[in-house]
Structure formats: C-alpha cells, structure tokens
Amino acid sequence: MDELSGMSIFAPLLLSIQLAFVTTVVLILVATPIAWWLSQTPSRFKAVTQAIVAMPIVLPPTVIGFYLLILLGPNGAIGSWWVQMTGTALTFSFSGLVIASCVYSLPFAVQPLQSAFESLPRQTLEFAWTQGASKLDAFFTVAVPMSVRGFIGAAVLAFAHTLGEFGVVLMVGGNIPGETRVISIAIYDQVETLNYGAAHQMSLFSYRSHLNAETCVTP
Amino acid sequence: MQIPTTGITGLFGESGSGKTTLLRCIAGLEADLSHDSRPVHKRGVGYVFQEPQLFPHLDVRRNIEFGLRRSSAPKVDQDQVVEMLGLSDLLDRKPDGLSGGEAQRVAIAAVLLRSPHLVLMDEPLAALDQRRKDELLPYLDRLHDELSVPMIYVSHSIDEVSRLCDHLLLIDDGRIVASGELHEMLSRLDLPMLSGSNAGSVIEAKPWRYDRDYDLTQFNFSGGELRVPGRYDINARSVRLRIAARDVSMCRSRPDDTTILNVFAAEIDDVQTSGSSSALVRLVAGTDYLLALVTRRSIAHLDLKKGDQVYAQVKSVTVKR
Numbered sequence: 005m006d007e008l009s010g011m012s013i014f015a016p017l018l019l020s021i022q023l024a025f026v027t028t029v030v031l032i033l034v035a036t037p038i039a040w041w042l043s044q045t046p047s048r049f050k051a052v053t054q055a056i057v058a059m060p061i062v063l064p065p066t067v068i069g070f071y072l073l074i075l076l077g078p079n080g081a082i083g084s085w086w087v088q089m090t091g092t093a094l095t096f097s098f099s100g101l102v103i104a105s106c107v108y109s110l111p112f113a114v115q116p117l118q119s120a121f122e123s124l125p126r127q128t129l130e131f132a133w134t135q136g137a138s139k140l141d142a143f144f145t146v147a148v149p150m151s152v153r154g155f156i157g158a159a160v161l162a163f164a165h166t167l168g169e170f171g172v173v174l175m176v177g178g179n180i181p182g183e184t185r186v187i188s189i190a191i192y193d194q195v196e197t198l199n200y201g202a203a204h205q206m207s208l209f210s211y212r213s214h215l216n217a218e219t220c221v222t223p
Numbered sequence: 224m225q226i227p228t229t230g231i232t233g234l235f236g237e238s239g240s241g242k243t244t245l246l247r248c249i250a251g252l253e254a255d256l257s258h259d260s261r262p263v264h265k266r267g268v269g270y271v272f273q274e275p276q277l278f279p280h281l282d283v284r285r286n287i288e289f290g291l292r293r294s295s296a297p298k299v300d301q302d303q304v305v306e307m308l309g310l311s312d313l314l315d316r317k318p319d320g321l322s323g324g325e326a327q328r329v330a331i332a333a334v335l336l337r338s339p340h341l342v343l344m345d346e347p348l349a350a351l352d353q354r355r356k357d358e359l360l361p362y363l364d365r366l367h368d369e370l371s372v373p374m375i376y377v378s379h380s381i382d383e384v385s386r387l388c389d390h391l392l393l394i395d396d397g398r399i400v401a402s403g404e405l406h407e408m409l410s411r412l413d414l415p416m417l418s419g420s421n422a423g424s425v426i427e428a429k430p431w432r433y434d435r436d437y438d439l440t441q442f443n444f445s446g447g448e449l450r451v452p453g454r455y456d457i458n459a460r461s462v463r464l465r466i467a468a469r470d471v472s473m474c475r476s477r478p479d480d481t482t483i484l485n486v487f488a489a490e491i492d493d494v495q496t497s498g499s500s501s502a503l504v505r506l507v508a509g510t511d512y513l514l515a516l517v518t519r520r521s522i523a524h525l526d527l528k529k530g531d532q533v534y535a536q537v538k539s540v541t542v543k544r
Contacts, residue, residue, distance in 0.1 A: 130252050131276035131330075133263035135337055136293030141264075145289075149280040 069175025120154020233388030290337030446508025
C-alpha cells in the first residue's frame with residue numbers, strides 16, 4: 005500500500021514538472037516576440053493586444069479550459085487540423101495540456117518581459133544600431149542580455165503557474181494516468197475518495213517542488 | 224547642407240535649435256524625417272551621444288570591439304585608438320565602474336573602431352563637469368590631429384567650437400543659417416549668433432619665448448606678438464588662440480601708460496553698429512582678423528571708420544590648443 009501511494013505521488017509530480025518545464029520553454033519563445041512588439045510599438049492595437057494577453061488573469065480557469073476544449077477538440081479549429089497532421093487528438097493528451105498551459109500562463113511570461121524591455125534605454129539600442137548592428141542583431145546581443153532579470157522573472161512565473169493550474173488542465177486533459185494526471189488532479193482525486201492522508205503528502209510534495217523551482221531560478 | 228570631408232565641422236546653435244534632430248536624421252534615427260531609406264546599421268555613421276551609451280553587460284574591451292566586429296572593412300588600428308584615448312588600463316572594467324569622462328572616451332573609441340565614414344558628436348562634453356571636460360578635451364584635440372575621418376561636432380559652447388573645429392555651421396530654428404571656414408565665420412559681423420558675448424576670433428600663433436621672471440609666454444602671429452600668462456612649450460608648432468571681442472579695445476594713438484600688455488597696430492576693416500548701444504568692429508592685423516566689441520558712443524566719439532589705423536589693446540587671450 006505504501007509503495008503504491010509512493011508511485012501515485014511521483015508519477016503525477018514528475019508529469020507536472022515535465023509539463024511546467026516544456027510550457028516554460030515554449031512560452032519564453034512565444035512571449036518574447038510578443039513582449040518585444042508591445043514594448044516598442046506605437047501602434048494603436050497595442051492596448052487591444054495587451055488586453056487579450058491579460059485575459060487568462062481575469063477569466064476563471066474553467067472558462068478558459070472549456071473554450072480551449074472546444075477549440076482543441078477533434079471538431080475544433082485547431083484540434084481538427086492537429087488530427088489531420090498527426091492522426092491523434094489534442095484533447096486528453098500531453099500536447100494538448102502544453103498548449104492549454106501556454107495560453108493560461110501567457111500573461112505571466114509576457115508581462116515581466118515587457119516591463120524589462122520597456123525599461124531598456126532607447127539610446128543604448130540606437131547606439132548598437134549606429135555601431136553596425138541590425139535590429140535583430142541588437143535584440144540578441146544587447147536587448148536580451150540587458151533584460152536577463154525579465155527572462156528569469158518570466159520563467160519563474162510561467163513555471164510556477166503551470167505547476168499550480170487545475171481548472172484548465174482538468175477541462176482539456178482530463179485525468180489519464182501518465183498522460184494528463186498532473187499533481188493537482190491527483191490531489192483532487194485523493195480528496196474525492198476521502199483519502200486525506202495521501203492528499204496531505206502530495207500537497208506537501210507539490211509545495212516543496214514549487215519552492216525548489218522558485219529558489220533555483222531566483223538569483 | 225554640405226560639409227567638408229576632412230576635419231571637424233562645428234554645428235553651433237542655441238538649445239532647441241534643431242542640432243540634435245539634424246544629427247539624428249543624418250544617422251537615420253529619425254526614420255519619419257529622412258528621405259534616405261537605408262537602415263541605421265548600413266549607413267556607416269558613428270554617433271557619440273551626450274550621455275555615453277555603453278553596453279552594461281560587456282566589459283570595455285568588448286564594448287569597443289562591438290562595432291569593430293560588425294565593420295566590413297576596418298581601417299582604424301585598435302591599438303592606436305586605445306592608446307590615443309588612454310584606455311589601456313580600463314579594458315577589463317565594466318562600464319558601471321567608469322567615470323563620466325572615461326565612459327565617454329570608451330564610447331568615442333568604440334565609434335572610431337567601427338571605421339565610420341562620418342562621426343557625429345552630440346555635445347559629448349555637456350554632461351561632464353568642468354574638470355572632466357578639461358580632462359577630455361586634449362583627447363579630442365588628438366583625434367582632430369591624428370585621424371582623417373570627418374566629424375560633425377554639436378555644441379552650444381563657442382569655446383569648444385573655436386577650440387576643436389575647422390569649419391562652422393550655424394543652425395537656428397531648424398535651419399542652417401550660415402556655414403564656412405572657422406576663422407572666416409568668426410570674423411563675420413553679420414551673424415547675430417556670433418555677436419555679443421559669443422563674438423570673438425581665433426588666430427594661429429607660434430609660441431616664441433618664455434619669460435621666467437613674470438611667468439609669461441610670448442606668441443608670435445602675423446600681426447605682432449601676444450603675451451599670455453603661463454608657460455607653454457616653445458617647441459610646439461602653432462597653437463590656436465581665442466580672443467573674445469569684448470576683451471579688445473582700440474586707441475587712436477599708441478597708449479604708453481596702460482596696464483594692458485598686448486598692444487599692436489591694426490586697421491579697421493568694417494564697423495557694424497546694429498546693436499542699440501554696442502558696435503562690433505573687425506580689425507586686420509597682418510593677415511589675421513580680430514573683433515572688438517565697443518560702445519556705439521566710442522565709435523562716434525573717435526569717428527572710427529573703415530580704413531582707419533588704430534592700436535588694438537587685447538586684455539585677455541585664451542590658448543585653445
């Protein structure tokens with residue numbers, strides 16, 4: 005029995021960490037150009053884009069999860085395309101969870117990056133350009149290294165939020181052991197079956213891995 | 224606008240006259256105002272900002288190599304530039320450990336190493352206190368003497384301009400109002416920007432003799448001699464002296480009982496009496512021009528006019544370099 009409960013802690017925990025890691029990597033890649041555009045543009049679409057990016061903060065996770073379920077489902081716009089491309093469904097799969105987590109945690113990656121980019125002195129970039137660096141070159145060799153703290157903040161927040169999410173994951177991923185049963189779902193399971201001891205154990209683990217994640221990346 | 228392809232061209236004007244905007248257009252940093260569609264990094268125009276813009280995550284060496292690495296045909300010798308700007312001891316430091324003057328020297332070195340076709344300097348001394356300015360100016364003199372790259376030097380200080388520049392552009396309210404060779408521009412009487420306290424001429428003079436008893440150095444110029452307090456290297460080639468118009472007065476006859484050391488014969492070349500109380504007079508001594516700012520009343524009283532022979536008294540002279 006002990007061994008069993010040990011197994012049932014580690015598999016969901018490992019899956020949660022995997023999900024958080026993959027989501028963080030994808031989110032940094034997706035959020036960086038969005039944040040850069042938001043920080044530099046004089047466009048009037050800036051406010052609209054910012055509002056869209058911030059939506060996951062204000063909407064209940066179950067609402068986001070519900071609409072993602074529709075969108076990612078085999079009949080949804082993205083889901084049907086995915087089925088055509090890969091032959092498998094996005095819903096109730098790890099890939100689907102990654103996409104859903106990215107949407108859910110997007111604002112937490114974009115906002116620290118955007119404020120880091122916005123605080124870059126404009127003239128330092130202009131100096132880089134006059135020194136022969138193209139805009140792209142200057143972005144990677146000047147803007148990114150000068151915004152390291154923003155990247156760390158974005159990664160920590162994205163990772164932590166993905167670890168802790170529940171509603172979106174439940175809607176899109178369901179509860180498939182080894183595929184979509186992350187730690188928050190597993191805890192919910194234990195509580196449902198009145199197995200409070202195991203729930204306590206998992207919560208403690210989950211909390212400790214949260215702390216570890218944040219102390220690892222916080223300078 | 225045309226500028227010479229050698230030497231330093233001063234862009235002189237009041238604050239808000241459009242100097243910086245003009246520089247930013249040349250560099251391509253004001254895309255909306257420019258007809259030239261080439262991107263900034265392909266223009267080969269170096270820009271020294273008023274506040275040095277170094278990359279905080281790179282040490283001084285990597286900062287000055289940033290442009291060099293992106294330069295297709297480096298023409299400038301790195302060691303020479305490092306030596307010329309006195310950076311040898313700073314190479315391993317990070318920018319945040321540099322003083323304002325040091326940071327500006329690093330920025331200038333970085334710009335020069337990029338081998339630009341043109342260097343723009345936007346009041347590079349304005350953010351520094353007087354001591355740092357005096358520290359940096361000799362380095363700028365060396366750039367002027369040792370490098371051939373053309374430069375535009377923006378300033379609202381006539382002192383800096385008359386020390387460093389060979390040509391002068393005057394800008395007012397976004398328009399170039401006059402341009403020409405420095406000596407000639409400074410001797411013009413019709414430029415309101417170069418009248419009043421800005422009026423003054425520069426002359427080239429050769430240090431000749433040092434008078435130890437009174438600590439004075441005698442300089443020879445085409446119109447005579449000038450004695451200046453302090454000791455200057457008498458082996459040096461010619462130096463640039465600036466004589467402010469308000470420090471020059473005139474006498475009809477040679478004054479024998481005056482405390483003013485520098486008195487020499489000159490001829491009145493032109494008189495401009497447009498001021499309410501003052502008049503600006505251009506004098507010729509030898510081949511050099513001199514300006515005198517006096518009262519209109521004195522002009523009338525002594526009946527001074529073009530062609531008159533007078534004695535110029537010079538109260539003070541600044542050695543520029």
